[in-house]
Amino acid sequence: MSINWKDYDPNGFYDELISSPGHPRKIARTLTKYLQSLSQEELLNRREAAEIAIKAMGITFTVYSEGKNIDRAWPFDIIPRIIPANEWRKTSAGLAQRLTALNLFIDDLYHDQKILKDKVVPAELVLKSKNYRPECEGISPAFGAWAQICGTDLVRDEKGTFYVLEDNLRVPSGVSYMLENRKVTKRVFPELFEHHNIHPIGSYIDQLYKTLASLSPRKLEFPEVVVLTPGIYNSAYFEHAFLAQQMGCELVEGPDLVVGDDDCVYMRTIYGLKQVDVVYRRIDDLFLDPEVFNPDSVLGVPGLMRAWRKGNVALANAPGAGVADDKVIYTYVPDMIKYYLDEDPLIPNVPSYLCMEKSQCDHVLANLHKLVVKPANESGGYGMLIGPKSTKKERETFAQLIKKNPRNYMAQPTLSLSTSPTICGNNIEPRHLDLRPFILQGEDMYVTMGGLTRVALRKGSLVVNSSQGGGSKDTWIIETEAS
Amino acid sequence: MLSRVAERIYWMGRYLERAENTARLINVYANLIFDLPKGSPINWDMLPSIMGGKKLFSETYSNFDEKSVCKFLLIDADFSGSVMNSVIYARENARTTREELPNEAWEMINELYLFIQDAPSPTQSRNKRSLFLDEVIARCQEFSGMTSGSMTRDDAYNFIKIGREIERADMTTRIIDTGATCAMEMSEEMYSTYEHSLWVYILDALGAEQMFRKIIRDRIDRKAVLEFLLLNRFYPRSVFYCLDGIEHEIQNLPGNHEVQRAMSHCKLHIKKADLATLEKMELHDFLDAIQLNFNHIHQQISDSWFQIGLTDQEQSA
Numbered sequence: 001m002s003i004n005w006k007d008y009d010p011n012g013f014y015d016e017l018i019s020s021p022g023h024p025r026k027i028a029r030t031l032t033k034y035l036q037s038l039s040q041e042e043l044l045n046r047r048e049a050a051e052i053a054i055k056a057m058g059i060t061f062t063v064y065s066e067g068k069n070i071d072r073a074w075p076f077d078i079i080p081r082i083i084p085a086n087e088w089r090k091t092s093a094g095l096a097q098r099l100t101a102l103n104l105f106i107d108d109l110y111h112d113q114k115i116l117k118d119k120v121v122p123a124e125l126v127l128k129s130k131n132y133r134p135e136c137e138g139i140s141p142a143f144g145a146w147a148q149i150c151g152t153d154l155v156r157d158e159k160g161t162f163y164v165l166e167d168n169l170r171v172p173s174g175v176s177y178m179l180e181n182r183k184v185t186k187r188v189f190p191e192l193f194e195h196h197n198i199h200p201i202g203s204y205i206d207q208l209y210k211t212l213a214s215l216s217p218r219k220l221e222f223p224e225v226v227v228l229t230p231g232i233y234n235s236a237y238f239e240h241a242f243l244a245q246q247m248g249c250e251l252v253e254g255p256d257l258v259v260g261d262d263d264c265v266y267m268r269t270i271y272g273l274k275q276v277d278v279v280y281r282r283i284d285d286l287f288l289d290p291e292v293f294n295p296d297s298v299l300g301v302p303g304l305m306r307a308w309r310k311g312n313v314a315l316a317n318a319p320g321a322g323v324a325d326d327k328v329i330y331t332y333v334p335d336m337i338k339y340y341l342d343e344d345p346l347i348p349n350v351p352s353y354l355c356m357e358k359s360q361c362d363h364v365l366a367n368l369h370k371l372v373v374k375p376a377n378e379s380g381g382y383g384m385l386i387g388p389k390s391t392k393k394e395r396e397t398f399a400q401l402i403k404k405n406p407r408n409y410m411a412q413p414t415l416s417l418s419t420s421p422t423i424c425g426n427n428i429e430p431r432h433l434d435l436r437p438f439i440l441q442g443e444d445m446y447v448t449m450g451g452l453t454r455v456a457l458r459k460g461s462l463v464v465n466s467s468q469g470g471g472s473k474d475t476w477i478i479e480t481e482a483s
Numbered sequence: 484m485l486s487r488v489a490e491r492i493y494w495m496g497r498y499l500e501r502a503e504n505t506a507r508l509i510n511v512y513a514n515l516i517f518d519l520p521k522g523s524p525i526n527w528d529m530l531p532s533i534m535g536g537k538k539l540f541s542e543t544y545s546n547f548d549e550k551s552v553c554k555f556l557l558i559d560a561d562f563s564g565s566v567m568n569s570v571i572y573a574r575e576n577a578r579t580t581r582e583e584l585p586n587e588a589w590e591m592i593n594e595l596y597l598f599i600q601d602a603p604s605p606t607q608s609r610n611k612r613s614l615f616l617d618e619v620i621a622r623c624q625e626f627s628g629m630t631s632g633s634m635t636r637d638d639a640y641n642f643i644k645i646g647r648e649i650e651r652a653d654m655t656t657r658i659i660d661t662g663a664t665c666a667m668e669m670s671e672e673m674y675s676t677y678e679h680s681l682w683v684y685i686l687d688a689l690g691a692e693q694m695f696r697k698i699i700r701d702r703i704d705r706k707a708v709l710e711f712l713l714l715n716r717f718y719p720r721s722v723f724y725c726l727d728g729i730e731h732e733i734q735n736l737p738g739n740h741e742v743q744r745a746m747s748h749c750k751l752h753i754k755k756a757d758l759a760t761l762e763k764m765e766l767h768d769f770l771d772a773i774q775l776n777f778n779h780i781h782q783q784i785s786d787s788w789f790q791i792g793l794t795d796q797e798q799s800a
Contacts, residue, residue, distance in 0.1 A: 270788040270791070
């Protein structure tokens with residue numbers, strides 16, 4: 001028995017492939033027809049082939065469980081998610097617009113603070129943020145880019161409009177899975193690539209290297225770029241090793257680097273000390289340099305901040321960029337776009353309530369059962385309250401937390417996240433998903449073609465994080481006119 | 484190559500070699516003991532001291548019998564030289580340098596680790612122990628074969644090889660030392676009866692008996708065995724062969740001068756000894772001195788390539 005799309009019901013949510021039972025979207029017709037041509041058995045065989053490929057390619061992520069670190073195979077759904085190229089071009093422009101404004105904002109904060117003086121963003125909010133780093137004041141990273149690598153999470157509502165859910169400006173991860181997902185899909189459904197005009201995504205690695213190299217203080221043909229990892233126990237170690245290997249750079253740990261008396265950064269190789277120009281660091285600010293931040297950090301490099309401030313090394317992302325990666329500051333991004341660029345935001349924010357504003361806070365407290373409450377500075381989906389799925393006790397706990405520290409919380413209405421057909425057990429069912437494109441800003445700007453689609457594998461669930469039962473899909477940007 | 488990566492790869496090579504040789508030593512020591520008459524002074528409790536774990540062993544175990552010694556040397560979690568720990572350390576080093584190694588390297592070491600975790604306890608019976616030891620030896624050999632058959636001769640290969648050779652040389656001297664130590668324990672009468680078996684056993688422990696007969700064609704005695712295991716330039720477990728191997732691997736490494744010097748010093752030390760007269764205590768002391776030479780070589784390797792750019796403070800830490 002093969003798939004009958006008449007049995008597939010998106011239940012009123014916006015579905016990426018099927019507009020209503022039996023009616024695939026125009027862009028998805030080749031795919032849905034092809035899937036229908038496969039018997040159930042064949043479809044499940046393909047899924048198995050994908051699992052084997054993922055194991056053989058060693059695509060893993062690390063979870064910390066029962067006191068041990070376990071490498072798990074990357075959970076992947078073989079049915080791709082499709083976005084029309086013309087829609088993507090608009091979205092892509094919106095993402096570039098957003099990162100441009102965010103970098104102008106960060107640069108302003110560490111220099112003249114015009115936006116605070118003009119009271120567009122409350123000064124207190126920024127200066128008291130735990131991600132504001134006075135140590136960064138007066139520094140001017142190349143091209144005014146503080147967040148050179150950004151992962152922005154997008155979701156669609158029930159009408160299919162894209163909204164920005166959050167901007168990840170510290171050490172966003174996931175791009176290696178975006179690239180590996182495509183390789184797996186090519187192995188599993190090679191025939192589909194013949195009949196579609198799917199935009200390739202593989203240039204990300206070159207673009208990343210180009211962006212990083214453009215930051216080098218020394219103008220060399222081949223500056224020394226390294227990837228700095230906290231080590232094997234980090235959940236994204238696979239990605240760190242992957243990116244280093246793909247770019248042909250060294251994967252270094254803190255103790256591999258040393259800052260000399262000349263305030264330059266060197267790595268320890270068997271051939272002696274070798275100067276490093278650009279550090280793509282995948283370590284949080286606070287662990288970066290024990291001389292300046294957490295003195296107990298063994299992951300970082302003593303003197304790294306000194307070398308950076310002297311302009312002898314580039315750090316990506318720059319320390320202090322995280323100040324704009326705060327769920328409360330997030331609500332001001334549309335204002336920033338207006339303020340710095342005099343443009344309207346091309347992609348809207350999800351409507352949000354700030355608990356620091358008395359009237360909004362009262363609304364939040366009165367409607368906890370309907371809202372999603374997020375702490376300002378957590379990532380990975382931790383520390384959130386999902387109102388409609390919460391117990392009375394959880395809501396009471398959150399009400400206390402909010403009253404105690406209103407600055408630290410914001411709330412959003414529960415979104416009707418879009419869905420896409422996903423293999424669940426032996427059937428195909430709708431599952432909710434989001435999208436994380438990656439945006440690079442150095443000498444030039446670059447937006448990935450699509451991004452990493454994360455899917456909540458549990459029925460009805462909205463939590464897409466891989467540490468909490470999420471999976472992923474390949475994301476296709478398809479050119480329509482040419483077909 | 485990063486110094487840290489080189490160091491981890493070097494230790495991965497050493498630990499695997501250590502696991503293999505410890506397994507060999509136990510396997511053959513058992514054979515020797517079975518051949519000796521009941522009530523002989525040769526006991527299992529000599530092995531921990533030869534493996535540098537005498538103090539820890541006597542503190543942790545009340546019974547110094549075969550079972551305790553085997554448990555200590557094979558699976559004791561507190562003894563850093565146990566076969567299990569050697570494999571765990573080798574795996575940890577491989578895990579953090581995967582991007583420099585062929586995929587099979589990691590897979591083989593991981594499978595060896597899983598085998599040791601899942602295998603029935605080797606101290607349950609002599610039969611289980613023997614199967615366990617054979618499997619460990621075979622898997623380590625498989626790893627050596629894979630690396631030499633499939634790796635580009637680059638920095639990574641150099642450091643695996645250097646680690647393997649220095650550990651192999653060191654373990655050869657320890658295995659010879661079991662002979663010297665047994666001889667010390669024996670009465671004159673027993674020694675004259677069993678000396679020949681003792682040296683056959685030493686060759687056997689290194690899997691060298693057949694090679695000895697093929698190359699030396701002479702009867703097996705102490706001097707001939709010492710010459711073979713220390714000075715032979717063609718047998719891969721002899722100390723000189725291992726040292727030649729290290730010299731070959733370091734040729735293309737930068738700043739190898741100090742290591743070269745340490746190697747020459749060690750070779751000279753062995754060459755100028757009068758092997759015919761060395762036995763019992765003198766032989767034991769001589770082997771100890773060679774091991775100190777190896778430590779010195781290791782120190783020079785570490786200083787030349789692993790400790791690049793460390794401050795004095797960091798080095799002392």
